[in-house]
Amino acid sequence: MDDAVRTENIKNLANQAKRLEHIEPFHVMRIITRAMEIQASGVDVVNLAVGEPDFPTPSLIVDAAVNALKADSMRYLPALGRDELREAISQWYQQKYAIHVPKERIAVTTGSSGALLLTMGVLVSPGDEILMSDPSYPCNRNFVSTMEGASTLIPVGPETSYQLTAELVEKNWTDRTVGVMVASPSNPTGTMIEHDVLRDIHRVVQANAGTLIVDEIYHGITYGQDAASALDFADDVFVINSFSKFFSMTGWRLGWAVVPDRFINSFETLAQNLYISSPDVAQKAAVAAFHPDSIKECNLYRSRYQEQRDYLVTELKNIGFRIPVEPTGAIYIYADCSEFSNDSFQFCQDLLEKAGVAIAPGLDFGFNQANQHVRFSFPKPVSILTEGVRRIRAHLYQ
Numbered sequence: 001m002d003d004a005v006r007t008e009n010i011k012n013l014a015n016q017a018k019r020l021e022h023i024e025p026f027h028v029m030r031i032i033t034r035a036m037e038i039q040a041s042g043v044d045v046v047n048l049a050v051g052e053p054d055f056p057t058p059s060l061i062v063d064a065a066v067n068a069l070k071a072d073s074m075r076y077l078p079a080l081g082r083d084e085l086r087e088a089i090s091q092w093y094q095q096k097y098a099i100h101v102p103k104e105r106i107a108v109t110t111g112s113s114g115a116l117l118l119t120m121g122v123l124v125s126p127g128d129e130i131l132m133s134d135p136s137y138p139c140n141r142n143f144v145s146t147m148e149g150a151s152t153l154i155p156v157g158p159e160t161s162y163q164l165t166a167e168l169v170e171k172n173w174t175d176r177t178v179g180v181m182v183a184s185p186s187n188p189t190g191t192m193i194e195h196d197v198l199r200d201i202h203r204v205v206q207a208n209a210g211t212l213i214v215d216e217i218y219h220g221i222t223y224g225q226d227a228a229s230a231l232d233f234a235d236d237v238f239v240i241n242s243f244s245k246f247f248s249m250t251g252w253r254l255g256w257a258v259v260p261d262r263f264i265n266s267f268e269t270l271a272q273n274l275y276i277s278s279p280d281v282a283q284k285a286a287v288a289a290f291h292p293d294s295i296k297e298c299n300l301y302r303s304r305y306q307e308q309r310d311y312l313v314t315e316l317k318n319i320g321f322r323i324p325v326e327p328t329g330a331i332y333i334y335a336d337c338s339e340f341s342n343d344s345f346q347f348c349q350d351l352l353e354k355a356g357v358a359i360a361p362g363l364d365f366g367f368n369q370a371n372q373h374v375r376f377s378f379p380k381p382v383s384i385l386t387e388g389v390r391r392i393r394a395h396l397y398q
């Protein structure tokens with residue numbers, strides 16, 4: 001780096017907001033960027049690093065978008081979303097979970113990411129703490145940091161299926177704690193929190209006058225048992241959901257939050273100011289997501305994910321990865337790689353450079369034994385997974 005560039009970098013950092021010091025980049029992005037470079041050079045990579053479905057968006061949704069684009073101009077909308085979509089989501093809760101959620105409490109957002117950011121925006125003041133598990137979805141702690149709050153990462157392991165418990169919440173609650181965040185099924189572990197455990201956590205949170213946030217974005221992608229919603233037993237929780245995963249719509253940037261009554265006005269004010277409204281075309285199309293034919297298509301995707309999960313869990317165990325708790329939902333396998341390495345980032349880099357397989361290092365999901373873990377994202381045809389397994393085996397045992 002020449003002196004002029006170095007001086008420029010120092011100057012830029014000096015002007016940067018302090019909160020950025022607490023927001024780390026995704027390590028996996030380095031793996032993904034490198035995987036793209038390798039692919040661009042003509043060498044094929046088996047990419048099991050990106051956390052998104054491999055299936056197309058159901059055709060009724062695509063058709064609805066095309067028709068909407070032809071028929072209407074796309075405009076700003078009310079910040080909480082189109083009435084028709086909020087009503088459709090409300091009916092979805094009735095139909096799928098037999099829960100009455102008034103549409104007035106439903107806020108349509110730019111992906112569940114928008115919902116999470118706004119939720120932290122209405123709950124977290126500078127210095128406040130949010131409790132969450134380690135490992136967990138990395139953006140959550142960064143949403144908290146953006147609001148100048150602090151995340152308390154609570155180490156969890158196989159004994160609690162990598163989920164929080166009421167005891168852990170109680171033990172880690174401090175004067176500055178304002179809430180608890182859980183995800184079920186979770187990223188990166190694919191494990192679910194038992195409904196009774198979630199209810200107990202809610203009791204502890206309530207007793208401490210805090211707020212529970214439950215990320216349900218992998219609902220619908222579960223293997224064996226359906227996930228129950230926290231809305232089943234509480235209306236003072238924030239429930240976060242998305243069209244991204246079950247409906248295979250990651251790029252449409254549409255999600256929602258079910259917001260407790262007392263927060264809905266501030267949630268709306270923040271949404272109006274931060275991004276005005278979420279995409280009009282995506283909202284018009286998403287109503288078709290709840291059509292029985294779309295649901296049928298997505299359920300078919302779910303059975304494919306199950307085959308992919310079953311195949312990859314078995315093969316990874318055969319290779320020598322430890323998977324003490326198998327995923328019962330989502331699209332990930334969280335595996336202990338300590339048989340092969342105690343530096344998960346180096347392990348991922350070597351696997352990419354030497355074997356052409358991209359996976360995510362544990363470092364992205366926290367600090368708790370992060371160097372001994374990696375995440376495999378399995379939504380790929382079994383033929384591709386088979387090639388990935390062949391390469392990993394050859395790399396580790398050559």
Ligand SMILES: Cc1ncc(COP(=O)(O)O)c(C=O)c1O
Pocket residue numbers: 051110111112113114137183186187215217241242243244250254255
């Ligand atoms: C647990 C969890 N929550 C939220 C998100 C954000 O997804 P989106 O903004 O696409 O809804 C993700 C994305 O991978 C996730 O894994």
